[in-house]
Amino acid sequence: MKILVVSNLFPPDVVGGYEILCAQVAEGLAASGHDVTVLTSRGDRADVEYSESGALRVIRELKLTTPFGEVAQRSRLRRNRVGRWNAAVAVSRVREMQPDVVFVWSQLRLTVAVARACEELGVPVCYTMNDPHLAGFRARDFEFTMRSAAGAFLDRIVVPHDTADALNLDHVTCISHTVADSLVSEGVTLNASHVIHQGIPIERFPIKKDPGRIHDPVRLLYAGQVHDYKGPQYVLDALELLRRERSGVEVALTIAGEGPLRRELERRVRERDLPVRFMGAIGHDEMPTLYRAHDLFAFPSTWKEPFGLTHLEAMASGTPVISTVTGGQGEFLRDGVNALTVPPADAHALAVAIQRLIDDEELRRRLALEGRRTVESDFTLTRYVDQLDSWLQDARRGTMH
Numbered sequence: 331m332k333i334l335v336v337s338n339l340f341p342p343d344v345v346g347g348y349e350i351l352c353a354q355v356a357e358g359l360a361a362s363g364h365d366v367t368v369l370t371s372r373g374d375r376a377d378v379e380y381s382e383s384g385a386l387r388v389i390r391e392l393k394l395t396t397p398f399g400e401v402a403q404r405s406r407l408r409r410n411r412v413g414r415w416n417a418a419v420a421v422s423r424v425r426e427m428q429p430d431v432v433f434v435w436s437q438l439r440l441t442v443a444v445a446r447a448c449e450e451l452g453v454p455v456c457y458t459m460n461d462p463h464l465a466g467f468r469a470r471d472f473e474f475t476m477r478s479a480a481g482a483f484l485d486r487i488v489v490p491h492d493t494a495d496a497l498n499l500d501h502v503t504c505i506s507h508t509v510a511d512s513l514v515s516e517g518v519t520l521n522a523s524h525v526i527h528q529g530i531p532i533e534r535f536p537i538k539k540d541p542g543r544i545h546d547p548v549r550l551l552y553a554g555q556v557h558d559y560k561g562p563q564y565v566l567d568a569l570e571l572l573r574r575e576r577s578g579v580e581v582a583l584t585i586a587g588e589g590p591l592r593r594e595l596e597r598r599v600r601e602r603d604l605p606v607r608f609m610g611a612i613g614h615d616e617m618p619t620l621y622r623a624h625d626l627f628a629f630p631s632t633w634k635e636p637f638g639l640t641h642l643e644a645m646a647s648g649t650p651v652i653s654t655v656t657g658g659q660g661e662f663l664r665d666g667v668n669a670l671t672v673p674p675a676d677a678h679a680l681a682v683a684i685q686r687l688i689d690d691e692e693l694r695r696r697l698a699l700e701g702r703r704t705v706e707s708d709f710t711l712t713r714y715v716d717q718l719d720s721w722l723q724d725a726r727r728g729t730m731h
Contacts, residue, residue: 331726333359334429334448335368336420338440340388342380343373345398346555347639348460350614352435354531358715359722360385369423371440374399391419394439402439413443420444424451430726431456438463446496454725456501458718459509460528461636465516467494494518501725503718505637506658512634526721527661529714530642530705535618537702541648542695544625547580547605548688551624551649553617553640554631556589561630561654566595567677568628568684569604575681579688580605586612586620621647625694626687629653632674638662642709645669645701650694652683662709668700 335356339349352368360366367387372378374397382388395412396403420443424432432448432455442464448455457464502523504510510523552565562585569583582605585595592608599606612620621627627644631654638659644651651669653659665671670687672679687694 331431331723332365332427332429333367333722334424334427334432334453335366335435336392336432336437336440336444336448337368337370337435338392338394338438339373339398339436340368340370340390343371343375348436351460351528351639354711355715355718356386357384358711359719362715362719364719367423367427367429369420369444373397389423391423392416392440392444395441396439398439409441413441416441417443417447420447421451424448424453429453431722433458433722436460436463437467442467442494442497449498454501454728455498456722456725457497457499457503459502459504459513459523462509462512462516462518464494465513465518499523501721503721506661508634508658508661509636526714526717527709528637528639528642529709529711530639530646531711532646532705532709535621535643535646535705537646537648537698538622541698541702542650542691544579544688544691544694547582548626548684549624550581550583550626550628550684551586551620551644552583552628553586553612553620553644554629556585556587556592556595558591559631559633560589561632561674562587562591562595564630564675564677564680565628566598566604566606568681569606570602571677571681572684573604581684581688583607584609584620584624586610586617617643618647621649624649626684627651628680628684629659630672630674630676630680631656631659633657635659641669642705646705648698648702650687650697651701652680652687662704668697668704670697 337352341349341353356366356368369389371392371394372390393412393415395408432453434445434457445455500521502520503526504523505528507525552562554560556562569581572581584607586609588611621644627649635657641651641653641659653663653669653671654674655663655671656674663669663671670683672683
């Protein structure tokens, strides 16, 4: 099967997990015998010469409305201009390649023009939604203000083809029920969709030699973007509570990631002399070692996470997880079975959970082993690629429900 993968970014251009997963899936589909071409942008690297290797053909001809290193521009004129360029590129490449299916990933800052052009050429177009970004392309609703009325007029009358409303969303898969529900609640009409949960390359995350063992001081890890809605401040609060209320085993925190909250957290750490190490952004290749080097993984996000790849990576590594279940991670975390779960924005509950794991070696080991079994059973990358493969072939045959 000839598959044209469309993505706003593709490694080595990486903003987050979306691009990494796109590459893993594209490589997996190619390894399964499919002829895979990736159509993407040059990201923020306009003057860089790329060196492609492997089974994939990567074409970097698309444009972004704004580089990801800059604040997003909401100009309809710019979106329309970039969209016309991208549509022309897509038409040329589809006619040249004659793909059996087009597999669309993130369209953020890419516009919906590529997908729309492929649909107009009659090629089955399949969408994977790893976040609700498509809601940002909805036509604006009419409201009783001059600005909103003008925006709605432009979106619905002048340039309706630049909005998500122009897409035929017959073939959509979401990485979680959370993402599917978010899209629907934000007004995106999914004509047909189903959930295929993501997976991780479990072979890259071998389980530690002695699951459940802890160090002195205990090594606690937060890995993710350092934004307030991700909750790293609550991990710091919990650390302070443990320090005040407990004698004996100390807890040392590692924060791996970057974001606007980092400076404020560093100030707190200095003022209160807390045992915290800030590692900054960590390459994905370094994460397996980081998980295995730590005793516990805490992720108290307060927003609806689309899924929870870091949770799965920690679980595969044999590192017990403490997390909120406000989003997609709640679709596989089971309190007391493969993780401990806590309410959002509750540093006290987080501290209690950390304390509980420090005190209970049998619980630590049970969660570590069951976490690994959860990933092995249901959340491997191989399983994910196989299910996407079947889904794409159904779309090609027109048998998708």
